[in-house]
Amino acid sequence: MGTDMSTSRKFGLAVAQMGPVHLQDDRASVVRRLIDMLRQAHARQARMVVFPELALTTFFPRYWMEKTEAEARFFEHAMPNPDVQPLFDEARRLGVGFYLGYAELTPEGRAFNTAIIVDDKGNIVGKYRKIHLPGHDDHKTEAPFQHLEKKFFEVGDLGFRVFDAMDVRMGMCLCNDRRWPETYRVMALQSAELVVLGYNTPSVNIHWNEPVHLRTTTHLISLQANAYQNGIWVAAAGKCGSEDGHHMIGSSVIVAPTGEIVARTSGEEDEVIVADIDLTLGENLRQHVFNFAKHRSPEHYRLIVERTGAGEPVA
Amino acid sequence: MGTDMSTSRKFGLAVAQMGPVHLQDDRASVVRRLIDMLRQAHARQARMVVFPELALTTFFPRYWMEKTEAEARFFEHAMPNPDVQPLFDEARRLGVGFYLGYAELTPEGRAFNTAIIVDDKGNIVGKYRKIHLPGHDDHKTEAPFQHLEKKFFEVGDLGFRVFDAMDVRMGMCLCNDRRWPETYRVMALQSAELVVLGYNTPSVNIHWNEPVHLRTTTHLISLQANAYQNGIWVAAAGKCGSEDGHHMIGSSVIVAPTGEIVARTSGEEDEVIVADIDLTLGENLRQHVFNFAKHRSPEHYRLIVERTGAGEPVA
Numbered sequence: 001m002g003t004d005m006s007t008s009r010k011f012g013l014a015v016a017q018m019g020p021v022h023l024q025d026d027r028a029s030v031v032r033r034l035i036d037m038l039r040q041a042h043a044r045q046a047r048m049v050v051f052p053e054l055a056l057t058t059f060f061p062r063y064w065m066e067k068t069e070a071e072a073r074f075f076e077h078a079m080p081n082p083d084v085q086p087l088f089d090e091a092r093r094l095g096v097g098f099y100l101g102y103a104e105l106t107p108e109g110r111a112f113n114t115a116i117i118v119d120d121k122g123n124i125v126g127k128y129r130k131i132h133l134p135g136h137d138d139h140k141t142e143a144p145f146q147h148l149e150k151k152f153f154e155v156g157d158l159g160f161r162v163f164d165a166m167d168v169r170m171g172m173c174l175c176n177d178r179r180w181p182e183t184y185r186v187m188a189l190q191s192a193e194l195v196v197l198g199y200n201t202p203s204v205n206i207h208w209n210e211p212v213h214l215r216t217t218t219h220l221i222s223l224q225a226n227a228y229q230n231g232i233w234v235a236a237a238g239k240c241g242s243e244d245g246h247h248m249i250g251s252s253v254i255v256a257p258t259g260e261i262v263a264r265t266s267g268e269e270d271e272v273i274v275a276d277i278d279l280t281l282g283e284n285l286r287q288h289v290f291n292f293a294k295h296r297s298p299e300h301y302r303l304i305v306e307r308t309g310a311g312e313p314v315a
Numbered sequence: 316m317g318t319d320m321s322t323s324r325k326f327g328l329a330v331a332q333m334g335p336v337h338l339q340d341d342r343a344s345v346v347r348r349l350i351d352m353l354r355q356a357h358a359r360q361a362r363m364v365v366f367p368e369l370a371l372t373t374f375f376p377r378y379w380m381e382k383t384e385a386e387a388r389f390f391e392h393a394m395p396n397p398d399v400q401p402l403f404d405e406a407r408r409l410g411v412g413f414y415l416g417y418a419e420l421t422p423e424g425r426a427f428n429t430a431i432i433v434d435d436k437g438n439i440v441g442k443y444r445k446i447h448l449p450g451h452d453d454h455k456t457e458a459p460f461q462h463l464e465k466k467f468f469e470v471g472d473l474g475f476r477v478f479d480a481m482d483v484r485m486g487m488c489l490c491n492d493r494r495w496p497e498t499y500r501v502m503a504l505q506s507a508e509l510v511v512l513g514y515n516t517p518s519v520n521i522h523w524n525e526p527v528h529l530r531t532t533t534h535l536i537s538l539q540a541n542a543y544q545n546g547i548w549v550a551a552a553g554k555c556g557s558e559d560g561h562h563m564i565g566s567s568v569i570v571a572p573t574g575e576i577v578a579r580t581s582g583e584e585d586e587v588i589v590a591d592i593d594l595t596l597g598e599n600l601r602q603h604v605f606n607f608a609k610h611r612s613p614e615h616y617r618l619i620v621e622r623t624g625a626g627e628p629v630a
Contacts (some may be wrong), residue, residue: 131612131615132610132611132612133610134604134610155612156615159615159629160615161628161629162628163628164628169628176604176610179543179544179604179605180544180610180611181496181497181500181540181541181544182496182500182611182615182616182619185496185497185616185618185619186615186616186618186619188625189618189619189622189624189625189626190618190625190626190627190628190629191625191626191627191628205603207599207602207603207604208599208603210599214573214574214575217573217574217575218543218573218574221536221539221540221543221574222540222543222544224536224540225496225536225537225539225540225541226496226540228494228533228536228537229494229495229496229537258529258532258533259529259532259533259536260529260532284522284523284525286625287522288520288522288523289449289491289494289522290494291624292622292623292624292625293623293624293625294624295447295448295449295491295495296447296495296497296623296624297446297447297470297623298619298620298621298622298623300446300471300474300475300497300501301497301500301501301619301620302620303500303501303504303505304497304500304501304504304613304616304619304620305613305616305617305619305620306613307504307607307613308607308608308611308612308613309504309606309607309608309609309611310503310504310505310506310601310607310608311504311505311506312505312506313476313477313478313479313484313505313506314474314476314505
């Protein structure tokens with residue numbers, strides 16, 4: 001792909017897409033599926049596996065319920081916990097790290113849509129709480145289903161941090177964050193080399209009559225352009241297929257810093273894709289066209305932090 | 316494309332791609348080509364035409380020369396000027412607005428890579444001076460050609476403003492700006508509906524051995540993702556083909572707020588593409604998934620303005 005660096009720095013990376021998790025599926029059965037994919041990834045020489053957002057349960061924000069009911073049924077009160085411990089144990093045994101998304105209830109009772117990075121020793125080395133929560137907090141009785149992330153979760157309070165794990169500087173985010181260029185830029189300004197993320201993306205848009213093919217198009221171009229514009233690798237794992245009749249898109253991918261998709265799932269079930277990614281591939285981009293120090297002009301970007309919503313022209 | 320708005324707001328928009336302008340081509344011959352394309356666009360009901368960056372001359376930053384020589388040969392000392400006046404006259408006569416890129420030398424002797432928007436009355440209603448200048452200012456004697464924008468031009472001093480012209484709120488930028496998400500975001504935060512731009516993109520990357528197909532891939536995904544992520548229309552006009560043996564990419568496009576390419580040139584010569592764009596198409600995006608006021612979190616974006624270059628992780 002056009003690197004003329006004399007050395008490459010390879011890293012075996014897997015994305016473990018998940019098929020549906022239905023309401024009646026218990027955590028133990030889901031964790032068995034994750035462990036099975038972890039082993040597949042390890043057999044294909046992956047050193048890290050990216051699992052989806054809210055990987056342990058169905059995508060429950062589609063259902064109207066009280067917050068207390070959601071927290072009792074779908075949130076993790078500790079991580080790891082007895083249900084998830086077998087995944088941590090097998091990952092440590094195999095020496096494979098992972099990214100996992102889950103609903104987090106803190107000891108203080110705060111609720112977040114959370115992801116963690118666990119290294120190849122089984123240690124949680126990074127945590128992220130979702131910032132760009134989509135959807136609404138009211139009951140849309142006319143809609144075919146709900147998207148209640150703004151009801152069940154607080155906006156994340158940890159920012160977009162990056163972490164050194166397994167000799168890779170990685171950042172992470174969750175689902176809707178991938179459509180916001182600020183997400184990737186803040187991590188690239190901390191010299192991220194790889195951004196990992198999980199998602200659950202309904203195939204039907206409840207807000208307007210969006211053609212279904214656009215759900216995949218916009219997912220892919222967002223990942224591709226932001227990988228390229230920051231000179232970073234991006235890996236995205238979806239939970240997809242039809243959960244109790246509610247369909248979500250697949251197309252989990254690994255995207256190179258060139259913007260090219262180097263691996264993509266082909267179905268809507270549990271499916272592992274692996275790429276032996278070269279972490280130096282983005283260096284030419286970061287040294288030339290996207291040499292931030294040489295080319296950025298923050299004095300002209302101030303509106304990005306001075307405004308939240310769109311407003312009138314600046315005179 | 317999935318709008319359920321009861322009204323649409325149509326605007327005939329043309330992109331006028333240019334084939335090569337060679338060193339020996341004079342301004343008058345170039346302006347005749349622009350006028351010919353302006354008439355084609357008008358005949359196809361366009362109300363505005365987007366011309367390329369540095370449309371009046373060859374892409375001279377590829378040649379090593381003294382700054383004074385470049386300014387004497389390739390810069391405009393007034394706009395309009397006698398060479399360009401016929402384009403302004405014909406545009407006013409037809410009632411068609413346009414965007415035009417040119418090298419600007421101010422009365423004070425400052426040099427910018429500039430673009431203007433001229434409305435359907437022939438008035439210059441907006442000016443932009445390129446902020447993300449690519450390339451270098453030193454003589455790369457080993458390179459097959461130069462990319463001396465950092466030698467010949469100052470960084471633009473006008474910011475990313477938006478302008479109301481012909482009942483459209485439009486922003487503009489130039490070439491390399493299109494690869495920087497900050498460009499579009501600052502204009503979208505001023506409620507831009509359409510961003511127009513011109514470019515000259517060499518097919519060969521002088522910095523590293525980049526596969527040529529990526530030059531087009533990264534051009535297109537940047538336009539598509541940034542159109543989508545801001546819910547805006549984007550129109551991009553290239554000068555392309557082989558200028559005195561130096562080849563540049565074509566693929567001038569009009570991109571919808573959905574991220575979809577709705578018109579694209581097919582060759583590398585002068586070529587007009589037209590789309591009757593619906594300016595309301597982005598409203599669903601701006602009201603829901605990209606409702607900035609509801610979903611953005613500027614408190615987590617501060618690094619975008621606090622850092623220029625990439626640095627260490629924030630603790």
